[in-house]
Amino acid sequence: xxxxxxxxxxxxxxxxxxxxxxxxxxxxxxxxxxxxxxxxxxxxxxxxxxxxxxxxxxxxxxxxxxxxxxxxxxxxxxxxxxxxxxxxxxxxxxxxxxxxxxxxxxxxxxxxxxxxxxxxxxxxxxxxxxxxxxxxxxxxxxxxxxxxxxxxxxxxxxxxxxxxxxxxxxxxxxxxxxxxxxxxxxxxxxxxxxxxxxxxxxxxxxxxxxxxxxxxxxxxxxxxxxxxx
Amino acid sequence: xxxxxxxxxxxxxxxxxxxxxxxxxxxxxxxxxxxxxxxxxxxxxxxxxxxxxxxxxxxxxxxxxxxxxxxxxxxxxxxxxxxxxxxxxxxxxxxxxxxxxxxxxxxxxxxxxxxxxxxxxxxxxxxxxxxxxxxxxxxxxxxxxxxxxxxxxxxxxxxxxxxxxxxxxxxxxxxxxxxxxxxxxxxxxxxxxxxxxxxxxxxxxxxxxxxxxxxxxxxxxxxxxxxxxxxxxxxxxxxxxxxxxxxxxxxxxxxxxxxxxxxxxxxxxxxxxxxxxxxxxxxxxxxxxxxxxxxxxxxxxxxxxxxxxxxxxxxxxxxxxxxxxxxxxxxxxxxxxxxxxxxxxxxxxxxxxxxxxxxxxxx
Numbered sequence: 001x002x003x004x005x006x007x008x009x010x011x012x013x014x015x016x017x018x019x020x021x022x023x024x025x026x027x028x029x030x031x032x033x034x035x036x037x038x039x040x041x042x043x044x045x046x047x048x049x050x051x052x053x054x055x056x057x058x059x060x061x062x063x064x065x066x067x068x069x070x071x072x073x074x075x076x077x078x079x080x081x082x083x084x085x086x087x088x089x090x091x092x093x094x095x096x097x098x099x100x101x102x103x104x105x106x107x108x109x110x111x112x113x114x115x116x117x118x119x120x121x122x123x124x125x126x127x128x129x130x131x132x133x134x135x136x137x138x139x140x141x142x143x144x145x146x147x148x149x150x151x152x153x154x155x156x157x158x159x160x161x162x163x164x165x166x167x168x169x170x171x172x173x174x175x176x177x178x179x180x181x182x183x184x185x186x187x188x189x190x191x192x193x194x195x196x197x198x199x200x201x202x203x204x205x206x207x208x209x210x211x212x213x214x215x216x217x218x219x220x221x222x223x224x225x226x227x228x229x
Numbered sequence: 230x231x232x233x234x235x236x237x238x239x240x241x242x243x244x245x246x247x248x249x250x251x252x253x254x255x256x257x258x259x260x261x262x263x264x265x266x267x268x269x270x271x272x273x274x275x276x277x278x279x280x281x282x283x284x285x286x287x288x289x290x291x292x293x294x295x296x297x298x299x300x301x302x303x304x305x306x307x308x309x310x311x312x313x314x315x316x317x318x319x320x321x322x323x324x325x326x327x328x329x330x331x332x333x334x335x336x337x338x339x340x341x342x343x344x345x346x347x348x349x350x351x352x353x354x355x356x357x358x359x360x361x362x363x364x365x366x367x368x369x370x371x372x373x374x375x376x377x378x379x380x381x382x383x384x385x386x387x388x389x390x391x392x393x394x395x396x397x398x399x400x401x402x403x404x405x406x407x408x409x410x411x412x413x414x415x416x417x418x419x420x421x422x423x424x425x426x427x428x429x430x431x432x433x434x435x436x437x438x439x440x441x442x443x444x445x446x447x448x449x450x451x452x453x454x455x456x457x458x459x460x461x462x463x464x465x466x467x468x469x470x471x472x473x474x475x476x477x478x479x480x481x482x483x484x485x486x487x488x489x490x491x492x493x494x495x496x497x498x499x500x501x502x503x504x505x506x507x508x509x510x511x512x513x514x515x516x517x518x519x520x521x522x523x524x525x526x527x528x529x530x531x532x533x534x535x536x537x538x539x540x541x542x543x544x545x546x547x548x549x550x551x552x553x554x555x556x557x558x559x560x561x562x563x564x565x566x567x568x569x570x571x572x573x574x575x576x577x578x579x580x581x582x583x584x585x586x587x588x589x590x591x592x
Contacts, residue, residue: 054586057503059502059503059585059586059589060584060585060586080507083502083505083506083507084505086502086503086504086505087504087505088505092503092504094500094503094589098496098499098500098503098589099500100234100497100500100501101241101497102234102237102238102240102241103233103234103237107230107233107234107237110230111230111234111501111504112504112505114230114231115501115504115505115506115510116504116505119230158504
């Protein structure tokens with residue numbers, strides 16, 4: 001891990017407008033994530049962890065504060081620049097897998113490359129990733145023919161196919177049984193260890209959080225405490 | 230990859246794809262059938278007019294040539310007959326019986342001579358005062374045989390013969406009988422003139438125009454050239470109205486289909502945005518889907534046009550005639566594609582502007 005943080009968050013606030021009411025989802029978050037770190041973010045519902053996920057992923061702009069990812073301040077980015085950030089810098093893994101149901105596993109991965117403008121580019125690292133994920137033989141199946149664990153592995157492959165600086169995983173085991181959960185968490189740890197992939201994982205589950213190097217606990221829109229896993 | 234996504238999206242919802250394609254196809258068929266009927270009816274008129282075998286047509290002063298309205302005295306017939314180069318002149322009287330149908334009175338011996346003779350498929354010419362002859366299309370459409378009785382102008386007529394189509398009219402009565410029946414004694418609607426040589430046509434027309442300047446005198450070529458959509462009152466406007474209805478139908482069908490698709494795919498749109506798809510990419514996917522539906526619908530619509538022609542020619546060949554008009558295929562397809570793309574514009578923009586966080590949270 002290098003000393004220069006890949007993610008640096010200072011006094012981050014995010015307020016949503018729900019109807020006529022302002023809801024403060026983040027109330028001053030400070031956070032540094034080192035390059036190659038596997039960070040778990042834990043907290044109850046409403047603690048602001050999903051909002052933090054959305055802001056770090058460039059899905060929604062911060063209301064105030066500074067969010068630097070690889071030295072770029074997200075607060076300064078236009079919609080177009082945040083779209084570019086999602087193509088090149090951030091990968092996502094969702095609780096509900098969120099694969100496109102009309103495409104095969106292979107095409108679900110390929111479309112992420114296509115959108116990033118890397119279609120056809122040879123990536124010698126990726127076949128190894130597919131082997132690690134254990135989905136080489138399931139690539140021609142559509143999501144409905146895959147188990148939850150397989151779908152989540154395809155989603156992980158899609159999330160890292162463009163070699164993003166950070167992989168954001170939002171409750172990646174939330175829909176999986178224990179066996180598949182352990183397998184997916186093991187894969188995330190392997191990706192982190194073998195390929196130095198920086199991972200931020202949101203979870204409710206303390207056992208899952210323990211797979212990270214470090215755990216931060218959130219409550220009421222703030223970081224409550226940080227601990228080593 | 231974009232095209233693969235488009236095709237897989239269409240395959241993923243086969244019923245919606247099929248219904249959209251059929252709806253667009255019906256729109257295309259509607260336009261092509263209307264144009265085909267217009268062209269077919271007019272072309273049939275041309276064929277039958279040429280089947281008379283005349284070189285020149287004389288019509289009354291101030292009459293509308295194509296609709297054959299207006300009468301003139303039948304004394305004009307022997308007058309024209311006496312002119313140089315005229316071999317034969319014969320008058321006909323036309324009495325409309327419906328929107329597309331009429332009965333024609335002819336001087337049978339002269340008319341038959343001018344046409345080169347009627348070919349009767351069954352029966353023969355008039356023998357009695359209540360005899361009528363009909364062409365094969367009228368007989369087929371109305372399931373009439375020689376010896377049957379049909380009603381024309383509120384009077385029963387005995388069918389004495391069924392002739393091969395292409396001889397000006399579908400229903401023919403002796404001229405004097407139709408004149409008396411319609412209270413137009415001594416009147417004719419048109420005079421057909423046969424010349425000694427076709428290359429005298431222009432000379433005789435000029436001569437007749439000098440003799441009877443108020444009358445409309447045309448070569449048969451000039452006459453049939455007037456059987457175009459532009460010369461039939463209101464037909465062009467009617468076609469435009471049908472095309473307008475077609476565009477609106479296509480617009481609404483695609484609007485609903487794409488609006489539903491966008492709602493249904495809200496989460497997928499969120500996923501695409503999360504992996505970096507721009508608004509333009511999402512709009513592009515939806516517009517390509519729409520264009521593909523419109524192209525498939527257009528092909529189906531063109532194929533269906535052969536079906537509507539078969540139906541017309543099976544059931545109403547005596548009233549209507551439908552042509553296949555390939556030069557209108559790209560026009561009809563263009564109308565369908567434009568209508569469909571307009572229909573997809575709002576759902577497409579809605580999808581493109583979808584907030585990624587809200588879309589990902591959509592259940």
